[in-house]
Amino acid sequence: MTTTIGDRHEAARTPRRRRHLFSRALAGVIAAGVVLGVGELLSVLIDPNSSPFYAVGSTTVDRSPAFAREFAIDTFGTNDKPALFVGMTILIVLLAAVAGIVERPRAPFGSAILAALGLVGVYAATQRPSATWVYALPTVVGVVVGIAVLRVLTSAAQAPEDSDAEDAWLPRRTFLLLAAAAAAAAAAAGAAGRYLGQQAAGALDNRRAFAVPEPTDKAAPIAAGTDIGVPGATPFVTSNEEFYRIDTALRVPRLTTDDWQLRIHGMVDRELTLNWDALVARTPIERVITLTCVSNEVGGNLAGNATWIGYPIKDILDEVGVHLDADMLLSTSSDDFTAGTPVEVLRDGRDAILAVAMNGQPLPFEHGYPVRQVVPGLYGYVSATKWVVDWEFTRFDKAEAYWTKRGWSAEGPIKTASRIDVPAPFAPTLPGSVLVAGTAWAQHRGIEKVEVRVDNGEWQTATLAPEYTVDTWRQWTWEWQATSGLHTLQVRATDLDGNIQVEERTPPIPGGATGWHTRSFTVS
Ligand SMILES: Nc1nc2c(c(=O)[nH]1)N[C@H]1C(S)=C(S)[C@@H](COP(=O)(O)O)O[C@H]1N2
Ligand SMILES: [Mo]
Secondary structure, three states: OOOOOOHHHHHHHHHHHHHHHHHHHHHHHHHHHHHHHHHHHHHHHHHHHHHHHHHHHHHHHHOHHHHHHHHHHHHHHHHHHHHHHHHHHHHHHHHHHHHHHHHOOOHHHHHHHHHHHHHHHHHHHHHOOOHHHHHHHHHHHHHHHHHHHHHHHHHHHOOOHHHHHHHHHOOOOHHHHHHHHHHHHHHHHHHHHHHHHHHHHHHHHHHOOOOOOOOOEOOOOOOOOOOOOOOOOOOOOOOOOEEEEOOOOOOOOOOOOOOOOOEEOOOOOOHHHHEEHHHOOOOOEEEEEEEEOOOOOOOOOEEOOOOOOEEEHHHHHHHEOOOOOOOOEEEOOOOOOOOEHHHHHOOOOOOOHHHHHHHEEEHHHOOOOEEEEEEEOOHHOOOOOOOOOEEEEEEOOOOOOOOHHHHOOOOOOOOOOOEEEEHHHHHHHOOEEEEEEEEOOOOOOEEEEEEEEEEOOEEEEEEOOOOOOOOOOEEEEEEEEEEEEOHHHEEEEEEOOEEEEEOOOOOOOOOOOOOOEEEEEEEE
């Protein structure tokens, strides 16, 4: 007997057939789970980046156009990665369910769907940094095992009416047993893969044993009042847990200090490779520096301020003898992100450092353990390379870094910005005295003035907290005599070079958002 589409529609109406449809869909989803679980487990032997799920995710991130990145950051903020994983999972579950439903012993359409998904995985895996053909193996083996599981489960799920012979029909209990076994095996393989992947790196232990260097050149103490201490306002120092995280890494690189080295080459007199011992033999300094992301929208929170310990970059430049015509430091991370930093900025006296500690802790893995760059005054995408392992001195007319290739500016000085933190948007507000507070930044130029206005009225000068240094943000407060009704507050900053924050609203791409932060309140 041949199954026709018509038969199947007819069949789907009976509860029994509907159950079989569900069993088939389930079989497909479990088979896909087996593909991913086996892939994850085998990736341990090769490289965590060869796992099909992560490879597809990472390659998707790398291939996304700039507008997609902006959309993802705007919509999901720091949850952009979980959002991608959830999206991928939903898509895989749907395709896998279809694969289970259409698979037939003599018409393996479902197997073909898994194979096609496998091709996507193979492509993505072989696109990862330093990938060789071996990176395809976890996906290929996973797909072969997954197809076998799909065929066994779907034939077990087959209704007698569907089958060529009555005896192909297995009791429902057998199907459930097989399905449960396959699902458990997939989950176990996946979990073991993840666990072993992390253990193999040994990075957790390495970070735990890390001794934060003790600088003699310490950061100045933070004077009383630098932190305005207004509830709801951004604290002056951002904790490591609260610090924003932006990067292209779906799997956070887990380097150890033993793995780490920095190869310095290109337009230099003397090439140099710094390993960990050579780095920590240098003299560390401690500084408080505010980082900002170019993707930050007006009023957004992609900025953070931390106390960093690290090694001055300028000294290393002098040591290797950077050629006079080299104007770009192209830094590369272990996961092949690149940033192009103007050499001029690295030697103009500001505290650009190779940081190894953040707020008294070894760098969190997400923030670049064991070594990252921190450069006051430049957006992160052109300066703050995490997991940095390679420095090439080159020229802006010869090389392009990661985000510049994707439409962002080659150079990324931070724009003068200010933000209202309290009252919260649409917070219920009583008439009378209301404390308005926020923060402002113009790293390496410094904040001269912050002004607030109500309903487009006269600009009023806000009270500034003491300046820590020109490399940190500066908090402000302003007392508002609020009257009943709907009101709009607006803030603007002026930096110490005399630049007033730009009024015109422009998006983050290509060189950082401009515009005055505005907030509305109903006072009653
Ligand atoms: N390796 C690597 N470093 C990176 C990035 C990245 O994608 N990969 N993103 C940069 C960007 S865009 C910013 S804003 C800062 C953010 O640093 P944080 O995550 O520690 O806040 O890291 C920079 N360094
Ligand atoms: Mo960024």
